[in-house]
Amino acid sequence: MTYTIALLPGDGIGPEITAVAEAAMARIAQHFKFDLEFESLAFGGASIDRYGEPLTQLTLKACQGADAVFLGAVGGPQWDNAPKRPEAGLLALRAALGVYANLRPVSVHEKLSHKSPLRAELVSGVDIMIVRELTGGLYFGKREVGEDYASDTCTYTRKEVERVARVAFDLARQRRGKLTSVDKANVLDSSRLWRKVVSEMGARDYPDVALDHMYIDAAAMHLLRRPSDFDVVVTENMFGDILSDEASMLAGSIGLLGSSSLGDHKPGLFEPIHGSAPDIAGQDLANPLGAVESAAQLLGLGLGEHDGAHVLRRAVDRMHACEDWTKDLGGSLSCSEAGRIMLEHIDAAFRAFEIEGYRRGFSPEVAEA
Ligand code: IPM
Ligand code: MG
Secondary structure, three states: OEEEEEEEEEOOOHHHHHHHHHHHHHHHHHHHOOEEEEEEOOOOHHHHHHHOOOOOHHHHHHHHHOOEEEEEEOOOHHHOOOOOOHHHHHHHHHHHHOOOEEEEEEEOOHHHHHHOOOOHHHHOOOEEEEEEEOOOHHHOOOEEEOOOOEEEOOOOOHHHHHHHHHHHHHHHHHOOOEEEEEEOOOOOHHHHHHHHHHHHHHHHHOOOOEEEEEEHHHHHHHHHHOHHHOOEEEEOHHHHHHHHHHHHHHHOOHHHOEEEEEOOOOOEEEEEOOOOOOOOOOOOOOOOHHHHHHHHHHHHHHOOOHHHHHHHHHHHHHHHHOOOOEHHHOOOEOHHHHHHHHHHHHHHHHHHHHHHHHHHOOOOOOOOO
16 A cells, blocks of 8 residues: 655754654554655745745645645744745645644643643643634634734634534544533624534534533633543634643643644645744754654544554653653753654564554453553
């Protein structure tokens, strides 16, 4: 089996972390005997500098024709006043791929519970899946700019709410059966529609899922006060952008988290939730594990290579268990060193996976390697 992966390294630390993710995926492919063809494409600020556009037709076509798209990061201060911003390319790509559901899982490795700015006993055991609506709302509403005014509008249709809520309800069913829908229905009409549609679906199609509603301001507070009460969270584009950055602090570093953006068709778009970190770009300091987690999601959700995804996650666990950490986590590894060690952990995790497989043949009780 051969899969094509469109790689968009982008800006800032994007190329550094993408290189690690690419090598990790290639190693998994070797072990599981499938082929990955990577095609690296200009995107974001890097593409503006070369072609005057953050997303060229060539890059878009290549993404649309790929089995999955991997993105590093976009943006940087050098394009702040440019006529076109790198971020516009990302929004255009999300819209063109139709990836309306952005999955941002946040879990806390036990070795890392004391790395969070919150107390360890608050964050230990946290396991949240944020489902952010990604192709509507404030990011895509009608806009106007005048000399002395500017406006952005938040518009949602029933269909847009339904399709993302369905993804969230289905995930809740596979997880702990709980869904929190976050809105601002005490103020916004778009939120009142959101709440009505989600409530109707809950009552009609998902009576087995425990659904509750929370205002965005209260959700921001409860996420810090009692984070382990959350299972799946579904919310509007902008609210999800903000809540997911907040939630990343539970895990210890924003550099750890990955995301999947999915629509009704292939390809999905997989990217770490962090930005381009211009302050540390080019210094080999970035934490590549958010990119590696995104790569695991790409292998599993994007390609259906679930065993490969599993082994890659076990390799990340091994990095934490051995405290093979970059500076953001208090370690001393550079991004590229972490990448090299990652490959050794992948090999070890793959061997453990094979042994587990043999043992499963003899006994139902297989200790986690
Ligand atoms: C994210 C980022 C993007 C967003 C930016 C870079 C446009 O913050 O993926 O969370 O706001 O969606
Ligand atoms: Mg963001």
